[in-house]
Amino acid sequence: MKAVVTVGNGGYDKLVYCDVPIPALGAGEVLLQVLAAGVNNTEINTRLGWYSSSVTGGTEETASAEATERADGGWNEGTPFPFIQGTDCCGRVAAVAPGVDAALIGKRVLVRACMRKDGFGSMDTVWMGSDFDGAFAQWVKVPATEVFVVESDWSDAELATIPCAYGTAENMVHRAQVSSADHVLVTGASGGVGSAVVQLAKRRGATVTAIVGASKMDQVRAIGADHVIARGEDIVASLGENAVDVVVDNVAGATFGSMLKVMKRAGRYVSSGAIGGPLVALDMRDFYLKDLRLIGCTAWDEPVFPNLIGYIKRNELRPIVAKTFPLEGIADAQHEFLEKKHVGNFVLVPPSDG
Known part of the structure; x- marks a missing residue:
């Protein structure tokens, strides 16, 4: 089968489009024909080794720097180079291991990429496309439970x-x-995660203020944002102090302190990323005098993915495909992704033969 194999930390030359064996099923697994695979910051960060404690800049800054091998640059511990990335998978079940329900064969499925290997009582996770082979290929194997x-x-x-x-x-x-x-x-509200947050917060009835580039403001309003602030504006001047209940921030970097200023007493700050830079200045007085809660999010809670499947079934979400690329065009997709001129998500489409 055709696949993109990431062979190490570094630039686009580390993405090798080549022939590899179709994966053999183990106990409890299913084989999927990959129909489409989304592109995320996660794959770029893993290729760059951005999760290493030695990295202090944002994703774009790291991508433009000289390539460096980083032993601690992976999502969990070490990244299993060479391997196939691809965290997002829409696929069709082609085969199942003995003991797995054969009624799954032929079904179109989504894969829960964040897997709680020891059950939902443990926060330990493994991620498809970061800890083991993922969807940047024609075929992928995953646990049937996912x-x-x-x-x-x-x-x-x-x-x-x-x-x-x-x-x-x-x-x-x-x-x-x-x-x-x-x-x-919501910061970074035009990106894949940010635009999803806008929709999901609106689905729960919240009032949403989104921060986006000036050229994308109308598009973000169209997906539900009640108020839009141009990126680079003074957030405190725009909103005032003690203005919001929740900040969903995957940008971090230099704007972090302003986020705490605009939060109400007992507000909740939640994050699962830091594309603007992982190191921030924290004024502890804003944190403790306002009784704020800082919530880190990596391991998905048990209701999360079933919730999404239900939202899709009831058409309560609006998917935003900014652009599709052939699988072999992954370097072009990631390069354009880092330019941040799009709203929504990029998707790779593998060849249907082979």
Whole structure:
């Protein structure tokens, strides 16, 4: 089969499009024909080794720097190079291991990429496409417990925008207990996760203020944002102090301190990323004098993915496919992704033969 194999930390030359064996099933697994695979910051960060404690800049800054091997640069511990990335998968079940329900064969499914290997009583996770081979290929094998049948008229590409971006977003609004009583501030609201947060917070009835580039403001309003602030504006001057109940922030970097200023007493700050930079200045007085809660989100809680499948079935979400690329065009997709000129998600489509 054709696949993109990531052979180490570094630039686009580390993405090798080549022939590899179709994976052999183990106990409890299913084989999926990959119909479409989303593109995320996660894959770029893993290739760059951005998760290493030696990295102090944002994703774009790290991508433009000289390539460096980083032993601690992976999502969990070490990254299993060479391996196949691809966290988002819309696929069709082609085969099942003995003992797995054969009725799954032929079903279109989404894969829950964040897997709680020791059950939901443990926070330990493994991630498809970060800890083991993922969906940047024609075929992928996954545990049968992690595939969810989807009954929807959405296209394969539309479904492929959901798992990582919307799973991450739903996990954050779930953990922050967003409700109709809340005013939610969303940074990076034009990206895959940010645009998903806007929709999911609005689905819960919240008032949403979104921060986006000036050229994308109308598009973000169109997906539900009540108020839009141009990126680079003074957030405190725009909103005032003590203005919002929840901040969903995957940008971090230099704007972090302002986020705490605009939060109300007992507000909740929730994050699952830091594309603007992982190191921030924290004024502890804002944190403790306002009784704030800082909530980190990586491991998806048990209701998150079933919730998303239900939202899709009931058409309560609007998938945003910014652009599709052939699988062999992954370097072009990631390069364009880092330019941040798009709204929503990029999707890779593998060849259907072979």
